[in-house]
Amino acid sequence: MHETPLIGSYSPDDTVAWRQGQAHTARQFLADVRCLAEVLPDRPAVLNLADSRYEFLVGFAAAILRGQLTLLPQRRAPEALRRLVDDHPGCYALTDQDEAIEGIDAVSIPPGGGAAPWPKHIPLVPLNQAVAVAFTSGSTGRPVPNTKTWGALTAVAQATGSRLGITDGDRIGVVATVPHQHMFGLEASVMLPLVHGVAMYAGRPLFPADIGSVLSNAAGRWMLVTTPLHLRACVTERMQVPSGGLILSATAPLARTLAQEAERMFQSNVHEIFGFAEAGSVAERRTIDGERWTPLEGVCVRQGQDSCTVEARYLPAPVPIPDRVTVEPTGAFFLHGREADQVNVAGHRVSLGDLNQTLLRIDGVQDGIFFLPDEEAGFVTRLMAFVVAPGKTSEEIQRALRAHLDPVFLPRPLVCVPSLPRNATGKLPREAVLELSRQWTKADGHGV
Amino acid sequence: MTSFGSSPLEPDLAKLIVQTLKLKIDPASVQPEAPLFGEGLGLDSIDALELALAISQTYGYQLKSSDPEIKTIFFSLRALANAVEKHRTK
Numbered sequence: 001m002h003e004t005p006l007i008g009s010y011s012p013d014d015t016v017a018w019r020q021g022q023a024h025t026a027r028q029f030l031a032d033v034r035c036l037a038e039v040l041p042d043r044p045a046v047l048n049l050a051d052s053r054y055e056f057l058v059g060f061a062a063a064i065l066r067g068q069l070t071l072l073p074q075r076r077a078p079e080a081l082r083r084l085v086d087d088h089p090g091c092y093a094l095t096d097q098d099e100a101i102e103g104i105d106a107v108s109i110p111p112g113g114g115a116a117p118w119p120k121h122i123p124l125v126p127l128n129q130a131v132a133v134a135f136t137s138g139s140t141g142r143p144v145p146n147t148k149t150w151g152a153l154t155a156v157a158q159a160t161g162s163r164l165g166i167t168d169g170d171r172i173g174v175v176a177t178v179p180h181q182h183m184f185g186l187e188a189s190v191m192l193p194l195v196h197g198v199a200m201y202a203g204r205p206l207f208p209a210d211i212g213s214v215l216s217n218a219a220g221r222w223m224l225v226t227t228p229l230h231l232r233a234c235v236t237e238r239m240q241v242p243s244g245g246l247i248l249s250a251t252a253p254l255a256r257t258l259a260q261e262a263e264r265m266f267q268s269n270v271h272e273i274f275g276f277a278e279a280g281s282v283a284e285r286r287t288i289d290g291e292r293w294t295p296l297e298g299v300c301v302r303q304g305q306d307s308c309t310v311e312a313r314y315l316p317a318p319v320p321i322p323d324r325v326t327v328e329p330t331g332a333f334f335l336h337g338r339e340a341d342q343v344n345v346a347g348h349r350v351s352l353g354d355l356n357q358t359l360l361r362i363d364g365v366q367d368g369i370f371f372l373p374d375e376e377a378g379f380v381t382r383l384m385a386f387v388v389a390p391g392k393t394s395e396e397i398q399r400a401l402r403a404h405l406d407p408v409f410l411p412r413p414l415v416c417v418p419s420l421p422r423n424a425t426g427k428l429p430r431e432a433v434l435e436l437s438r439q440w441t442k443a444d445g446h447g448v
Numbered sequence: 449m450t451s452f453g454s455s456p457l458e459p460d461l462a463k464l465i466v467q468t469l470k471l472k473i474d475p476a477s478v479q480p481e482a483p484l485f486g487e488g489l490g491l492d493s494i495d496a497l498e499l500a501l502a503i504s505q506t507y508g509y510q511l512k513s514s515d516p517e518i519k520t521i522f523f524s525l526r527a528l529a530n531a532v533e534k535h536r537t538k
Contacts, residue, residue, distance in 0.1 A: 209512040
């Protein structure tokens with residue numbers, strides 16, 4: 001099989017997307033895609049900036065039919081977008097907001113909704129067609145492109161859905177708080193519903209009350225594609241939702257305590273995806289079951305001499321995993337933090353990722369991070385930790401940590417904070433942690 | 449933009465914003481009528497989420513982005529203070 005249909009097994013009047021309370025059927029979707037594909041300019045690549053997930057999907061599908069590569073911008077700052085366009089001559093922007101970005105040709109996605117006869121044949125897409133480019137931060141400061149084929153995106157979406165028990169044509173509505181221009185968002189909130197023939201929600205609810213109301217009004221079961229940050233907000237606000245939903249979190253490790261609270265409060269299973277832009281989603285786990293990751297169907301994680309790699313039929317070559325990994329004979333694996341986060345405290349090597357995992361395992365800890373301040377000559381630099389654990393004191397957490405850690409790695413100080421400065425994708429840039437430590441040191445004057 | 453009278457909650461709310469978002473500024477320096485997002489303090493959607501959470505915990509007022517007035521409410525410290533004063537339950 002060298003090509004597959006553009007959409008999963010929707011019947012003509014099945015809902016592809018809910019947008020502002022209105023159902024957009026498969027027949028309407030294919031008509032909207034055809035209309036847009038006819039008017040797209042003849043260019044090699046497109047920057048899809050659509051805010052609505054439905055318009056994004058229409059734009060993405062139309063670009064695929066026209067053989068155009070969709071670029072997924074990491075950031076929306078005009079300067080960042082112009083740099084992408086510089087690297088992809090002839091690229092134009094597709095928007096649903098009539099926004100103009102100086103120096104970039106823009107096309108507005110028309111409202112659609114025209115006559116929608118069901119086509120005789122669903123368009124087919126070659127598995128080896130390059131359809132999207134996700135960018136990662138490169139060491140040079142220039143974003144590094146990671147090209148995704150139709151085969152890679154559909155295989156990951158298929159495997160993720162099956163792992164979560166979603167069957168084709170399932171009555172489940174996929175709601176996401178993550179942007180669809182992000183790799184995880186594209187895979188889990190756009191490709192997963194499309195491939196399995198289930199409905200997605202076009203909006204991107206932010207506040208717990210919004211998320212709760214979208215989930216409560218979902219037709220059928222709900223699935224929430226989100227990050228630990230949004231999940232913590234939903235738990236803190238005691239969001240009200242119908243039971244029996246499905247929560248899928250990624251972009252940063254989820255604390256087991258938070259997953260337990262969410263499962264109990266929402267009466268729904270909480271799963272996590274491990275992945276990275278170069279390989280896409282790699283493995284899944286139900287967070288409360290433990291640390292072990294099980295690769296998705298068709299994915300193999302192999303222990304190499306220096307690092308581990310991900311292999312899959314749809315990846316042109318094995319992709320090195322940026323984390324330290326131990327692989328079990330069954331193929332399941334454990335993550336022990338990023339290779340780059342090895343630090344040295346008083347002559348002892350340790351991985352910050354490992355320490356963070358230890359911290360997140362402690363009862364009552366919702367989020368937390370270890371941090372090694374910049375070293376000062378002549379002083380032993382001690383680790384600091386910032387922890388989100390409502391109702392716990394730093395002494396209690398220190399005591400629990402002592403049971404797991406060599407004394408040299410105990411944080412001095414351990415600071416309880418209401419939240420961590422995670423960015424829009426749930427990650428915690430080192431610069432933000434540095435800033436937090438500077439503020440704390442300055443505010444309390446407890447220099448090390 | 450709708451104009452509001454100043455609210456007695458402004459100083460407390462400025463403190464809450466600065467603390468919650470760990471801004472390195474003096475709460476008294478937050479201009480009551482300057483935009484909080486974009487220009488002004490330059491906050492983003494994650495800040496909005498954190499701020500909404502803090503407001504809900506402190507004042508019992510749950511913000512919703514489907515609220516037709518949300519853009520107005522979040523426009524400035526003054527607008528936010530007026531909204532919190534009107535909807536607070538604690």
